[in-house]
Amino acid sequence: MDSLQSLTAESFTYPQSYSFPPFFTLQPNLQTRLSQLRKWSRLIQRYCRHYHIFKLSLVSALDTSLFKNAELRKRLSLNDALQVVDWMTRDEGGRRAEWIDGGLDAKGGTAWVYWKRPEEWAEVIVGWVEETGQKSTVLTLYELINGEMTVGQGTVSRDWRPKSNAHGTLDFHGMDPDLFQRSLAVLVKRSKAQVFGSEDQQGVKFF
Amino acid sequence: MSARRGVGLSAFQNRSSLSTSYATHGASLRTAHLSSLQTQLSVFQSLLHNFALQHADTIKSNPSFRAEFARMCNAIGVDPLAGSNVKGKGAGKGGIGSLWAKVLGGDVNDFYFELAVRVVEVCRGSKGENGGLLGVKECKEQVKKGKGIGGGMDVSDDDILRAVKSLNPLGSGFSIVNVGSKQMIRSIPKELNTDQSRVLEAIQVLGYVTASMLEANLGWEHARAETVIDDLLADSLVWVDLQAPEKEYWSPTFMNDFED
Numbered sequence: 001m002d003s004l005q006s007l008t009a010e011s012f013t014y015p016q017s018y019s020f021p022p023f024f025t026l027q028p029n030l031q032t033r034l035s036q037l038r039k040w041s042r043l044i045q046r047y048c049r050h051y052h053i054f055k056l057s058l059v060s061a062l063d064t065s066l067f068k069n070a071e072l073r074k075r076l077s078l079n080d081a082l083q084v085v086d087w088m089t090r091d092e093g094g095r096r097a098e099w100i101d102g103g104l105d106a107k108g109g110t111a112w113v114y115w116k117r118p119e120e121w122a123e124v125i126v127g128w129v130e131e132t133g134q135k136s137t138v139l140t141l142y143e144l145i146n147g148e149m150t151v152g153q154g155t156v157s158r159d160w161r162p163k164s165n166a167h168g169t170l171d172f173h174g175m176d177p178d179l180f181q182r183s184l185a186v187l188v189k190r191s192k193a194q195v196f197g198s199e200d201q202q203g204v205k206f207f
Numbered sequence: 208m209s210a211r212r213g214v215g216l217s218a219f220q221n222r223s224s225l226s227t228s229y230a231t232h233g234a235s236l237r238t239a240h241l242s243s244l245q246t247q248l249s250v251f252q253s254l255l256h257n258f259a260l261q262h263a264d265t266i267k268s269n270p271s272f273r274a275e276f277a278r279m280c281n282a283i284g285v286d287p288l289a290g291s292n293v294k295g296k297g298a299g300k301g302g303i304g305s306l307w308a309k310v311l312g313g314d315v316n317d318f319y320f321e322l323a324v325r326v327v328e329v330c331r332g333s334k335g336e337n338g339g340l341l342g343v344k345e346c347k348e349q350v351k352k353g354k355g356i357g358g359g360m361d362v363s364d365d366d367i368l369r370a371v372k373s374l375n376p377l378g379s380g381f382s383i384v385n386v387g388s389k390q391m392i393r394s395i396p397k398e399l400n401t402d403q404s405r406v407l408e409a410i411q412v413l414g415y416v417t418a419s420m421l422e423a424n425l426g427w428e429h430a431r432a433e434t435v436i437d438d439l440l441a442d443s444l445v446w447v448d449l450q451a452p453e454k455e456y457w458s459p460t461f462m463n464d465f466e467d
Binding site: 020021022023024025027028029031032034035036038039074075 | 333334335336338415440441443446447448449450451455456457459
């Protein structure tokens, strides 16, 4: 996994279906499978949110407790995990994931997991900018993602955020730079922000 | 006098006068009984009324108290929900509103309707994963958690059963079935055949089943076991685990979580 595991001491609580052995076998019955896919999608999103994971590489994640229940000695097979994530990328799955390397057809296996979609992140960023009065100031991308000022911003401004989250990991501090760019791109499109500068020295101005 | 049997024609007269006097006496006894019963009943009804009014809040909020109250009503042969398809408030005087409705102005009655709606929601919401067969206990837990509007409701098994019963007039196919020792709510109008019930019972006892377990324990032929299992799978009533030496079949009732 390419994201650092978050330092939160709180351990992740798995849903009860995680202790149900057939949960780790994709069900042949379509109706059953649909409800199973929903459960997996929710589990993956919750897991990634908890550990602040943005990019999920299935091959390496297969050995983590997300897909492997050591106690039951059950695991989701790579093929089934691919099916689950592929379902998440589709409209019926709420487009809660997106393949980075082409997915199933291209034999890839790395995907964005959108426990927040770029549009939703854009809202979070705009909210933070307004809250802290940073409109029309120029900020570098680096300081936005790694600077101290964004540490724990998710907990400072509870009011504008519809749902506060128990783990305090809703913040974009430490976010994957690529995903951050994508979220900014949403704002640029709405002419709410302007990005300039070269590769590693990018700055952004919010309106 | 009556010891002496009349002979000849006089016997007829004797007999008929005797039966008339029996009849009149019987009638007077009956009226006396009836009026005393009527008094008793009206006294009882007003007491029940007072009791229910006084404890309306407790009845609504305390599940065990409610269950006892319902049991008391059952014991004296009053079905609190009888005729409850007629809305109590609207029925007014002389209407055939249920006892709950009459006694409590519809409040407790509404409680069961509200609960029934929740039960339907829970059953519908989990149909994909359990094929429309949900344990009463699991349903209760879900209603207690109350993701819906108005938060959770504190209810007992008894309440759930009553609520499901109150859905009867709708002909909606909701019913209570017994699978082994477990009471379950069946939310789609399909009957389990005996083979299917036996498999579900076996799962209840053993946790899961495999085809060869069925063959060994029930003495079924392989084809029979396979067919029953395939049917159950097709109805979403069991989930299959392929990561075992032999395919294992589990009942989703024991998974017991509904997140969506």
